Amino acid sequence: MERITVTLGERSYPITIASGLFEEPASFLPLKAGDQAMLVTNETLAPIYLERVKHALEQTGVRVDQVILPDGEQYKTLSVMEQVFTALLQKPHGRDTTLIALGGGVIGDLTGFAAACYQRGVRFIQVPTTLLSQVDSSVGGKTAVNHPLGKNMIGAFYQPASVVVDIDCLKTLPARELASGLAEVIKYGIILDGEFFVWLEEHLDELLALDNKAMAYCIRRCCELKAEVVAADEKEQGVRALLNLGHTYGHAIEAEMGYGNWLHGEAVAAGMMMAAETARRLGQFSEADVARVRTLIARAGLPVTGPKSMTPESYLPHMMRDKKVLAGELRLVLPTAIGQSEVRSGVAHEIVLAAIADCRG
Amino acid sequence: MERITVTLGERSYPITIASGLFEEPASFLPLKAGDQAMLVTNETLAPIYLERVKHALEQTGVRVDQVILPDGEQYKTLSVMEQVFTALLQKPHGRDTTLIALGGGVIGDLTGFAAACYQRGVRFIQVPTTLLSQVDSSVGGKTAVNHPLGKNMIGAFYQPASVVVDIDCLKTLPARELASGLAEVIKYGIILDGEFFVWLEEHLDELLALDNKAMAYCIRRCCELKAEVVAADEKEQGVRALLNLGHTYGHAIEAEMGYGNWLHGEAVAAGMMMAAETARRLGQFSEADVARVRTLIARAGLPVTGPKSMTPESYLPHMMRDKKVLAGELRLVLPTAIGQSEVRSGVAHEIVLAAIADCRG
Ligand SMILES: NC(=O)c1ccc[n+]([C@@H]2O[C@H](COP(=O)([O-])OP(=O)(O)OC[C@H]3O[C@@H](n4cnc5c(N)ncnc54)[C@H](O)[C@@H]3O)[C@@H](O)[C@H]2O)c1
Ligand SMILES: NC(=O)c1ccc[n+]([C@@H]2O[C@H](COP(=O)([O-])OP(=O)(O)OC[C@H]3O[C@@H](n4cnc5c(N)ncnc54)[C@H](O)[C@@H]3O)[C@@H](O)[C@H]2O)c1
Ligand SMILES: [Zn+2]
Ligand SMILES: [Zn+2]
Numbered sequence: 001m002e003r004i005t006v007t008l009g010e011r012s013y014p015i016t017i018a019s020g021l022f023e024e025p026a027s028f029l030p031l032k033a034g035d036q037a038m039l040v041t042n043e044t045l046a047p048i049y050l051e052r053v054k055h056a057l058e059q060t061g062v063r064v065d066q067v068i069l070p071d072g073e074q075y076k077t078l079s080v081m082e083q084v085f086t087a088l089l090q091k092p093h094g095r096d097t098t099l100i101a102l103g104g105g106v107i108g109d110l111t112g113f114a115a116a117c118y119q120r121g122v123r124f125i126q127v128p129t130t131l132l133s134q135v136d137s138s139v140g141g142k143t144a145v146n147h148p149l150g151k152n153m154i155g156a157f158y159q160p161a162s163v164v165v166d167i168d169c170l171k172t173l174p175a176r177e178l179a180s181g182l183a184e185v186i187k188y189g190i191i192l193d194g195e196f197f198v199w200l201e202e203h204l205d206e207l208l209a210l211d212n213k214a215m216a217y218c219i220r221r222c223c224e225l226k227a228e229v230v231a232a233d234e235k236e237q238g239v240r241a242l243l244n245l246g247h248t249y250g251h252a253i254e255a256e257m258g259y260g261n262w263l264h265g266e267a268v269a270a271g272m273m274m275a276a277e278t279a280r281r282l283g284q285f286s287e288a289d290v291a292r293v294r295t296l297i298a299r300a301g302l303p304v305t306g307p308k309s310m311t312p313e314s315y316l317p318h319m320m321r322d323k324k325v326l327a328g329e330l331r332l333v334l335p336t337a338i339g340q341s342e343v344r345s346g347v348a349h350e351i352v353l354a355a356i357a358d359c360r361g
Numbered sequence: 362m363e364r365i366t367v368t369l370g371e372r373s374y375p376i377t378i379a380s381g382l383f384e385e386p387a388s389f390l391p392l393k394a395g396d397q398a399m400l401v402t403n404e405t406l407a408p409i410y411l412e413r414v415k416h417a418l419e420q421t422g423v424r425v426d427q428v429i430l431p432d433g434e435q436y437k438t439l440s441v442m443e444q445v446f447t448a449l450l451q452k453p454h455g456r457d458t459t460l461i462a463l464g465g466g467v468i469g470d471l472t473g474f475a476a477a478c479y480q481r482g483v484r485f486i487q488v489p490t491t492l493l494s495q496v497d498s499s500v501g502g503k504t505a506v507n508h509p510l511g512k513n514m515i516g517a518f519y520q521p522a523s524v525v526v527d528i529d530c531l532k533t534l535p536a537r538e539l540a541s542g543l544a545e546v547i548k549y550g551i552i553l554d555g556e557f558f559v560w561l562e563e564h565l566d567e568l569l570a571l572d573n574k575a576m577a578y579c580i581r582r583c584c585e586l587k588a589e590v591v592a593a594d595e596k597e598q599g600v601r602a603l604l605n606l607g608h609t610y611g612h613a614i615e616a617e618m619g620y621g622n623w624l625h626g627e628a629v630a631a632g633m634m635m636a637a638e639t640a641r642r643l644g645q646f647s648e649a650d651v652a653r654v655r656t657l658i659a660r661a662g663l664p665v666t667g668p669k670s671m672t673p674e675s676y677l678p679h680m681m682r683d684k685k686v687l688a689g690e691l692r693l694v695l696p697t698a699i700g701q702s703e704v705r706s707g708v709a710h711e712i713v714l715a716a717i718a719d720c721r722g
Contacts, residue, residue, distance in 0.1 A: 078442075078443055082439055092511075121518070149446075153480060157482070
């Protein structure tokens with residue numbers, strides 16, 4: 001079992017990572033006998049995991065209700081979130097309830113935001129079931145739902161009381177979703193930790209084969225890296241922006257292709273290649289390092305080029321709508337070495353366009 | 362001009378109270394030339410005040426957009442709030458925008474909550490236009506929308522950057538709404554400040570006649586009292602609960618009669634009488650003090666009895682659904698003297714029923 005702490009003063013919380021946690025009543029601390037909780041999950045996960053998690057909670061003496069939402073990014077909306085409130089108010093659940101998010105990033109983001117808002121804030125526990133949510137979305141306290149005019153535009157910074165990662169979940173996760181999570185894993189290596197990047201080069205096959213030991217270490221290291229960044233910059237004023245490597249380009253792909261056709265991690269993977277090429281064209285990242293990034297991304301089963309149908313010009317309007325745009329100026333996260341990166345403003349649009357063209361599918 | 366500060370560390374903010382503030386470009390600090398802002402108001406207020414406020418802002422060099430919502434408590438919902446997000450995203454407004462709530466508590470609560478959520482939090486300014494919102498809802502950072510199953514069930518603690526109270530607004534406010542605000546004014550006297558209660562006994566007629574000097578002092582004193590309580594207990598763990606005097610009973614009236622038929626302050630006024638009678642029956646509040654409370658409430662044009670159609674028994678289920686209920690036990694705010702009050706648990710239901718019967722219309 002791996003356990004780390006996200007350090008945020010009074011709002012610090014543990015992340016527990018192991019195989020078999022769903023069979024273990026003690027996993028869901030700080031819930032205790034007599035507590036009331038609402039499990040939020042979706043129609044795909046409920047038949048596989050709901051009863052197991054409920055059973056463990058009921059063994060602890062927790063009174064558990066449940067709400068099962070439709071599955072998909074298109075349901076990460078205010079109106080679907082209202083179903084959670086309806087379920088809570090129908091029972092009813094008071095201010096002392098705990099929401100449990102059992103699912104990937106969609107369920108985690110929506111449930112976390114619901115917890116932030118219900119009666120102005122109740123406790124919540126993240127139980128991430130995709131690799132992406134285990135290494136990324138469940139750590140850091142960003143919660144949100146989408147608006148028809150923009151992703152994650154409505155939300156809150158709200159920290160969970162704990163994060164419970166049962167790596168056995170990954171056995172039922174579709175391969176494409178696993179790869180999508182690996183994109184974020186590789187991202188941590190590129191932006192923050194060159195040694196971890198080397199470790200990934202050496203252990204990627206074990207991760208793809210869901211080797212327990214390698215996977216637990218990998219998730220722990222990613223959570224540690226993200227937790228450090230979040231502790232240093234909870235509200236995303238500075239260093240936290242580095243976590244967006246590849247995302248500004250990737251969001252353009254997601255927006256243009258329609259959310260869901262390209263998975264988030266796939267778009268980020270292609271976006272990281274575009275960022276690497278941008279950095280290379282600026283003379284701050286070597287040809288050899290671009291090749292190492294490309295090789296690792298490809299080995300993970302992820303795209304190293306953008307969609308064939310998108311011209312470089314079609315990226316820019318989306319990129320200019322990014323939250324990181326300040327005073328009309330594009331700000332990009334760019335690597336300066338494997339394991340090191342920076343936020344750069346004022347990169348000439350021609351260089352960005354050329355780098356995107358380098359990665360045209 | 363009266364000015365006070367709500368002291369909350371980095372999130373401290375000023376409340377400015379005067380006549381003629383809407384004609385004064387400097388009123389809307391911290392907005393400055395070049396800033397972007399979104400005015401949120403309703404269909405009743407827009408024709409009277411929108412152009413004046415816009416003009417003052419535009420004179421300062423602020424770029425102002427507007428969104429005009431339907432008027433009424435029934436529109437304080439997540440889906441109406443989504444219209445604010447749509448307006449923000451259509452322009453678009455970035456993270457550096459400022460929302461301005463121009464209206465009563467409905468607009469203030471909804472706009473404040475929208476500001477808390479938009480891109481995970483943008484600045485907002487309260488411009489309260491009802492007496493109730495000037496003395497109560499605009500101070501303290503509670504924001505919320507309603508759910509069909511409960512009022513204010515979805516929200517956030519979120520502080521404004523400033524509160525701008527132009528008392529001239531009250532001239533266009535319907536008399537019933539003015540009286541409703543006076544219920545909250547009287548509440549402060551009962552729970553926290555016996556001298557202010559005496560001042561109200563002496564100056565109520567001036568307030569009803571909208572005398573500028575008396576009104577500015579009255580609003581300032583209420584804001585001061587609320588600000589002190591909020592500073593001591595931002596998240597409503599302790600002393601802040603006292604502000605709910607009369608509200609547990611009052612919510613039952615509002616819920617049973619249908620929101621909007623009894624105004625909030627009217628229900629609170631009857632509820633304060635019920636709290637006073639409960640305290641009297643517990644031997645902690647004198648007959649003479651009950652009479653002083655009744656006289657002041659009646660002089661303000663407010664009800665001293667509940668609706669004829671409601672039996673005492675019909676209050677309890679609503680009261681048990683109150684947010685202050687802990688572990689199934691009713692907790693009531695009760696006066697112990699004029700100017701002093703406490704939260705009490707475990708009051709026998711028979712006493713509560715008898716006190717409600719004392720106030721049957
Ligand atoms: N809050 C943050 O900091 C943050 C960071 C990154 C991404 N996100 C958000 O996360 C979301 C994407 O998360 P995601 O990639 O986990 O997508 P997801 O939640 O949609 O899950 C992907 C798919 O896998 C299914 N699934 C999940 N776990 C499974 C399992 N164990 N077995 C079988 N099927 C399983 C889901 O039902 C879904 O169909 C996006 O909405 C994104 O905005 C948030
Ligand atoms: N956040 C808090 O701490 C807090 C505290 C108390 C009440 N509230 C909330 O406040 C709301 C009630 O607020 P309210 O009493 O101000 O009601 P309101 O906002 O509905 O305003 C009452 C009516 O007066 C109209 N009006 C407002 N100002 C006017 C003016 N100057 N001239 C003419 N008409 C005017 C409005 O359009 C509306 O029709 C409730 O939703 C309640 O939950 C919140
Ligand atoms: Zn991502
Ligand atoms: Zn009130």
